[in-house]
Structure formats: C-alpha cells, structure tokens
Amino acid sequence: MALELKDLLLEKGDFSLTADLSLEAGSLTSVLGPSGAGKSTLFDGLAGFLEPNRGSIGFDGLDLAGLEPGQRPIAVLFQDNNLFPHLTAGQNIGLALSHKRRLSKADAASVDAVLERVDLGGLAGRSLSELSGGQLSRVSLARMLLLDRPIWLLDEPFSALGPSLKRDMLALVKEMAGEVEATVLMITHDPSDALALSDSAILVADNKVDGPFNTTALLADPPEALRRYL
Amino acid sequence: MAPRAVAITSAGLVTALVAIPLVAVFDRAGGIATLNAADWAALRFTVWQALLSALLSCVFAIPVARALHRQRFWGRETLITILGAPFILPVIVAILGLLAVFGREGMLSQALMFIGLPRIHIYGLHGILLAHVFFNLPLAIRLILQGWQDVPAERFRLVAQLGLGPAAMFRVVEWPVLKKTVPGAFLVVFVVCLSSFAVALTLGGGPKATTVELAIYQAFRFDFDIGKAATLAVLQLGFVGIAAAVLMRLVGAPKTDVGLGREQVFLRRMTPMRKLLDLLVIVVVASFLLLPILSIVAAGVFELPSLPSSVFQSAKHSLIVALASTALCLLFALPLATFKLGQTISLFGFALSPLVLGTGLFLLIQPYANPFELALVVTCVTNALMALPFAVRAIGPAFAQINADYGRTADMLNLTGWARWRWLYLPRLRRPIGFSAGLVAALSMGDLGVIVLFADPDRATLPLQMYRLMSAYQMEAASGAALLLLMLSLGLFWIFDQGGRRGFRT
Numbered sequence: 157m158a159l160e161l162k163d164l165l166l167e168k169g170d171f172s173l174t175a176d177l178s179l180e181a182g183s184l185t186s187v188l189g190p191s192g193a194g195k196s197t198l199f200d201g202l203a204g205f206l207e208p209n210r211g212s213i214g215f216d217g218l219d220l221a222g223l224e225p226g227q228r229p230i231a232v233l234f235q236d237n238n239l240f241p242h243l244t245a246g247q248n249i250g251l252a253l254s255h256k257r258r259l260s261k262a263d264a265a266s267v268d269a270v271l272e273r274v275d276l277g278g279l280a281g282r283s284l285s286e287l288s289g290g291q292l293s294r295v296s297l298a299r300m301l302l303l304d305r306p307i308w309l310l311d312e313p314f315s316a317l318g319p320s321l322k323r324d325m326l327a328l329v330k331e332m333a334g335e336v337e338a339t340v341l342m343i344t345h346d347p348s349d350a351l352a353l354s355d356s357a358i359l360v361a362d363n364k365v366d367g368p369f370n371t372t373a374l375l376a377d378p379p380e381a382l383r384r385y386l
Numbered sequence: 387m388a389p390r391a392v393a394i395t396s397a398g399l400v401t402a403l404v405a406i407p408l409v410a411v412f413d414r415a416g417g418i419a420t421l422n423a424a425d426w427a428a429l430r431f432t433v434w435q436a437l438l439s440a441l442l443s444c445v446f447a448i449p450v451a452r453a454l455h456r457q458r459f460w461g462r463e464t465l466i467t468i469l470g471a472p473f474i475l476p477v478i479v480a481i482l483g484l485l486a487v488f489g490r491e492g493m494l495s496q497a498l499m500f501i502g503l504p505r506i507h508i509y510g511l512h513g514i515l516l517a518h519v520f521f522n523l524p525l526a527i528r529l530i531l532q533g534w535q536d537v538p539a540e541r542f543r544l545v546a547q548l549g550l551g552p553a554a555m556f557r558v559v560e561w562p563v564l565k566k567t568v569p570g571a572f573l574v575v576f577v578v579c580l581s582s583f584a585v586a587l588t589l590g591g592g593p594k595a596t597t598v599e600l601a602i603y604q605a606f607r608f609d610f611d612i613g614k615a616a617t618l619a620v621l622q623l624g625f626v627g628i629a630a631a632v633l634m635r636l637v638g639a640p641k642t643d644v645g646l647g648r649e650q651v652f653l654r655r656m657t658p659m660r661k662l663l664d665l666l667v668i669v670v671v672a673s674f675l676l677l678p679i680l681s682i683v684a685a686g687v688f689e690l691p692s693l694p695s696s697v698f699q700s701a702k703h704s705l706i707v708a709l710a711s712t713a714l715c716l717l718f719a720l721p722l723a724t725f726k727l728g729q730t731i732s733l734f735g736f737a738l739s740p741l742v743l744g745t746g747l748f749l750l751i752q753p754y755a756n757p758f759e760l761a762l763v764v765t766c767v768t769n770a771l772m773a774l775p776f777a778v779r780a781i782g783p784a785f786a787q788i789n790a791d792y793g794r795t796a797d798m799l800n801l802t803g804w805a806r807w808r809w810l811y812l813p814r815l816r817r818p819i820g821f822s823a824g825l826v827a828a829l830s831m832g833d834l835g836v837i838v839l840f841a842d843p844d845r846a847t848l849p850l851q852m853y854r855l856m857s858a859y860q861m862e863a864a865s866g867a868a869l870l871l872l873m874l875s876l877g878l879f880w881i882f883d884q885g886g887r888r889g890f891r892t
Binding site: 203204205224225226227230231232234237238239240242243251252255257303 | 795798802805814
C-alpha cells in the first residue's frame with residue numbers, strides 16, 4: 157500500500173506543479189523547497205482544496221482526486237486557524253468524532269483519553285484562550301489522532317513555537333504516527349526539522365515534485381534551487 | 387432543508403415580496419399624463435429639498451469632521467459614538483425634540499422674543515431641512531471623518547517636516563480627503579432624503595412643502611384615489627431607483643459601521659485661535675444634536691407616570707412588530723449574506739420606499755381581506771425588508787472572513803450543512819448578528835411609515851400614537867410617549883448589541 161501521485165498536474169492561476177511519485181504507507185516524509193515553489197499547492201491538491209487538472213492521487217486502491225476534502229482519508233494541520241476559538245479544547249477535539257450537539261458518553265471518553273495521551277488530561281473544558289501555544293498544538297494533534305485518517309499533512313504547524321517546544325512536538329508527531337502507522341508529510345523550512353522527522357524527503361522546486369530522497373544526502377548536496385534557498 | 391435550499395428560498399421570497407407588490411403598483415398606475423401640476427410640484431420639491439439637505443449636511447460636516455480629527459478632548463470618543471445614534475433614533479421623537487428647541491414655543495423662539503425678535507417659524511421647507519440636517523449631518527461627519535482617519539500618518543509627518551503652510555496643507559492633505567469623501571456623503575444624504583416621509587408628514591405639507599411620499603399618503607388617505615397613489619409610487623420608485631443605482635455605482639452601499647479608527651499623530655502645531663475655533667464648532671454641533679434629545683428627556687420624564695393607556699397599548703404593538711420584524715429580517719439576512727446574488731437582492735430595500743411597498747401590499751391584500759386589519763403584519767414585513775440591506779451589510783463581510791479563516795479546517799473536518807452553521811458560523815457571527823438585530827429592532831420600533839397608510843384607531847404603533855397626540859396638540863402626553871419610545875428604541879438596540887458582544891470568545 158502506498159500513496160501514489162501519478163502524472164499529477166496542479167494549476168493555480170499562472171502557476172503549475174507536476175508530481176509523479178510514490179510514498180510508502182506509514183512513512184514519514186519532509187517536504188522541502190524554496191518559498192513559493194508550490195509546497196502548499198501540493199498539499200492543497202492532496203487535501204482536496206484544489207482540483208488537479210490531470211492525473212490521479214491513489215491510496216489504498218482509491219483515487220482521491222474528485223473527493224471532497226472531508227471525504228478524503230487525509231487529516232491536515234494548517235499553519236494557523238486549526239482550532240475554533242469559540243469552542244473549548246474538548247469541543248474542538250470532539251468535532252473529529254461527531255457533529256451532533258452533544259457527544260455520546262463513549263465519544264466524550266475518547267476525547268478525554270486522547271487529551272490524556274497528549275499530556276493535557278483533564279483540560280477538555282478549557283477555552284482556547286486559557287491554553288499556551290504548545291498546548292494548542294497538542295490539542296490539534298489530539299484531534300488529528302482522533303480523526304483516525306491514515307494520511308497526515310502538516311503545513312509548518314509548529315513554526316510559531318520556540319525551538320525546544322518544536323522538538324517536543326516533532327517527537328510527539330513521530331510517536332503518534334508510529335502508533336497508528338499514519339503516512340505523514342510535513343512541510344518545513346528548517347533543515348534540522350527535516351532531519352529530526354525522518355530520513356526521507358521530497359523536493360518541491362522548478363514546478364515539479366521530486367523524490368523521495370534520503371534527507372541527509374539531499375541536504376548535504378542540495379540541488380541548485382534548494383541550495384540558493386538554504 | 388439544506389442551507390443551500392434555504393438560501394435559494396430566501397432569495398426567492400424576498401424577490402417576490404418586493405416584486406409582486408411592485409407589479410400590482412404598476413398595474414394600477416395611470417400614465418404620466420394623469421399627473422397634475424401639484425404632483426409635479428411635489429416631485430420638484432422632493433428633489434430640491436433633498437439637494438439642499440445634502441448640501442447643508444456636507445457643508446456643516448466638513449469643519450466638524452476636521453475639528454474632530456485634529457483635536458483631542460475629553461469625551462471625543464463618546465461624541466463620535468453618539469454621532470451614530472441618529473440612525474436608530476425614531477424620527478418622530480427627534481422631530482418633537484427639534485420642535486422643543488426650534489419650534490414656535492421652543493427655547494430659541496423664547497430667547498428671540500426675550501430680546502425683542504420674532505419667533506421662528508419651523509414648518510415648511512426650513513423645518514424639513516432642519517430635521518434632515520439633524521439626521522444626516524452626523525452621518526456625513528462620520529463618513530468624512532473616516533476619510534481623515536484613512537490618511538496615512540506619514541503624510542502628516544511629511545507636511546510637518548516640509549513646514550508647509552495652510553494653503554499647501556490644504557492642497558496636499560485636505561483636498562484629497564474631501565474629494566474622496568464628500569461626493570459619497572452628499573449622494574448618500576441625497577438618496578436618504580428623497581424618500582423622506584415622516585419628516586415631511588410632520589413638518590411639511592401644503593402645496594409648497596409636499597414630497598412625493600407625502601403625496602402618495604395624501605392620495606391614499608384623503609382622496610381615496612388608489613390609482614393616483616400607484617402612479618405617484620411609480621414616479622417615486624423611478625427617481626429613487628435611479629439615484630440609488632448611481633449611488634451604488636459611485637460609492638457602494640452606505641456603511642453603517644464607521645469605527646473610531648486608529649490613533650494618529652497630528653504633528654501640526656495649533657495656534658490657540660485655531661484650537662478655540664475647532665472647539666467652538668464641536669460645541670455648537672454637539673448642542674445642536676443633543677439639546678433636542680435632552681429636552682425630550684426633560685419634558686417626558688414627568689409625563690411617564692400619567693401616560694394614557696392607549697400609549698402603552700400601542701407600545702405593546704410596536705414591541706411585537708419590532709421583535710417579529712427583527713426575527714424575519716435575520717431569517718432573510720443570514721442566508722442572503724452568504725452569497726453575492728443574495729447580497730444584491732437584499733439591496734432592494736434601498737431603492738424602495740416603504741410607502742411604495744405599502745401601496746403595493748394594499749393593492750394585493752384589498753381584494754381578499756381588509757388591509758387595515760393586517761396593518762401590523764404589513765408593517766412588520768415592510769420594516770424587515772427596509773432593514774435588510776443593513777443587516778446583510780453587517781453580516782456578509784463577517785461571514786466571508788469566517789470562511790477565509792476557518793473554512794479549510796471546517797472542510798477538512800467534513801463540517802458541512804447545518805452542523806457548520808451550528809459549530810462555526812452562528813457562534814462566530816454573534817457580534818454582527820447582535821448588532822444587526824439591534825439595528826433592525828430599533829428601526830422598526832421607531833418606524834413611522836407604512837403604518838400611517840394602514841392605520842386604524844385599534845392598531846396604532848407607538849410612533850403613530852405619538853404622532854396622533856402631537857396632531858391633537860396633546861404635547862405633554864406626546865412628550866411622555868416620546869421618552870418611552872426613545873427608551874424602547876435605544877434599549878432594544880443596546881440589549882441586542884450587548885447580547886452579541888457578551889459571551890463572544892475571540
């Protein structure tokens with residue numbers, strides 16, 4: 157089983173991006189590339205916010221292209237606005253399970269358990285304004301875990317955090333993804349983040365997606381486009 | 387029903403509620419040839435008074451906006467907030483207040499008599515202008531002040547650095563501001579005054595001071611000539627429609643939410659003389675706006691305990707109408723605010739006057755039921771439609787912002803349909819919904835428009851009852867009713883607006 161992009165063409169205004177690659181299920185991959193090269197466009201295409209002009213996104217025998225974002229087996233952590241500020245931490249997480257007015261007993265228990273899992277036990281009733289930046293990231297991750305989707309896209313979700321918090325969050329992502337064998341793609345600008353996440357990376361540059369490469373090798377001898385950027 | 391179906395249904399309903407009465411009006415209207423000299427005089431007067439009202443409002447607004455912009459004084463923010471209040475002030479209350487200050491028995495006349503000068507005669511063109519300036523000067527001030535506040539601080543620094551004199555200052559800073567804001571303000575006031583009914587009803591009248599709206603009413607109530615009323619309604623619809631279309635094209639729909647703006651450095655040194663003049667301008671304008679209201683409060687407060695029961699009965703009617711039309715307006719506004727065509731449809735209320743709509747509804751109801759028995763229902767529907775553009779203007783941009791900020795997260799969570807409304811839109815729209823509800827409720831509470839067409843003694847609203855008391859020269863009771871109406875209108879606005887602010891978590 158793998159995530160396979162075949163002959164994929166994404167277009168946004170004048171900008172276009174092609175991708176042809178295969179990522180093993182359960183793998184962790186960093187997405188590297190200069191600013192404006194199309195890393196977020198790639199995510200938009202995968203997550204369903206941008207219809208591909210050509211090609212397919214295959215996963216588990218399914219072509220994802222054409223499915224609504226909410227129907228895809230993909231969970232996304234955006235750069236910001238991942239959580240609804242008018243809801244409590246628990247309500248935000250609960251939306252992963254049910255959109256009913258009240259959660260069932262079993263669902264509420266799952267929310268409490270996943271909060272426990274990210275070291276925020278007992279904080280379900282907190283409003284977001286009472287939580288720190290690191291805690292908010294944990295709430296987002298907890299919801300991602302509970303969404304129970306096999307592919308995780310992380311678009312620089314921890315860039316607002318300090319270095320040590322960021323390291324903790326990356327470790328948590330790796331740990332949790334390992335538990336559920338999620339296939340993870342993470343956009344990052346920071347080579348050390350890429351190295352910390354995994355030894356696999358893809359490169360978005362010159363209107364195409366390349367890879368996967370070995371992260372260490374890629375960073376040791378970057379292609380021209382990436383070198384200029386780094 | 388899915389939200390999309392509700393949106394389409396609302397759009398269809400609002401269009402039908404506007405279009406069907408208009409068809410009825412057109413169907414009943416005679417040709418242009420059936421208009422007589424008096425009707426043409428009404429048309430000329432309508433345009434003339436609207437032009438003068440717009441001109442006076444802008445001329446006075448310019449120095450006030452400039453003074454408010456460049457002076458800092460205690461109560462400045464409050465004063466700017468108060469400038470938004472005439473919008474929700476019941477017209478009839480303001481008129482009673484203006485009479486108390488400028489009327490035959492008013493403070494100013496008394497003062498003039500004291501020094502041996504004749505009293506002021508308020509009825510006619512100058513009374514209408516006075517009231518229109520009272521209502522629209524604050525609007526013009528806020529629009530022009532907004533223009534001032536949009537000037538980048540760097541430009542003021544530049545002027546200070548270059549040591550430019552007043553003439554150069556005018557050319558570089560003031561003239562561009564005025565050029566950008568005054569035409570828009572002028573047009574807004576002009577269009578608003580074209581549809582003036584309550585002011586013309588109370589302060590105008592007679593062959594020399596009748597607006598088309600007033601002529602519709604007179605054809606209706608005094609001549610029982612519905613065909614003539616319909617013809618006049620077509621005329622009114624035509625020229626207000628054209629003026630409103632020009633307004634939209636040039637400046638967009640008028641804003642109701644002009645904020646305080648951010649703090650700006652104003653580096654030019656003020657001579658004491660200039661400062662004194664500015665403060666004088668501000669004091670004069672503040673008195674002009676506040677004295678009539680204060681005099682209502684002063685005169686009404688002792689009358690409240692002895693108000694006739696008819697006043698309370700009509701207040702009850704008004705409250706019910708106001709709350710019902712608020713609910714109806716929001717039911718329309720929320721779905722219409724979510725899409726472009728819906729936002730456009732909501733603007734019908736600008737081009738349409740209540741009396742035109744009222745005439746149409748009368749024609750539609752007449753064959754099947756007694757229109758007078760439905761007076762309150764018709765008033766409720768009309769008020770909802772009239773306030774719709776303001777509600778949609780407040781909710782639409784907020785809705786778009788919510789989708790820009792959280793739309794993707796909601797999509798990713800598969801949060802669609804009503805669940806999306808419940809979990810995302812409604813909680814985040816609390817503030818604009820509260821504000822709109824307050825606006826609609828206050829406008830409807832104070833409305834003295836279509837109810838006058840349909841009224842019978844059993845079904846008066848509070849503004850109508852107050853007008854009847856004034857017409858019967860029961861000024862004490864009218865003052866009491868005015869204070870009650872003022873409190874109810876402002877109170878409704880305050881409750882809804884606060885309700886939207888409270889419990890809103892950012």
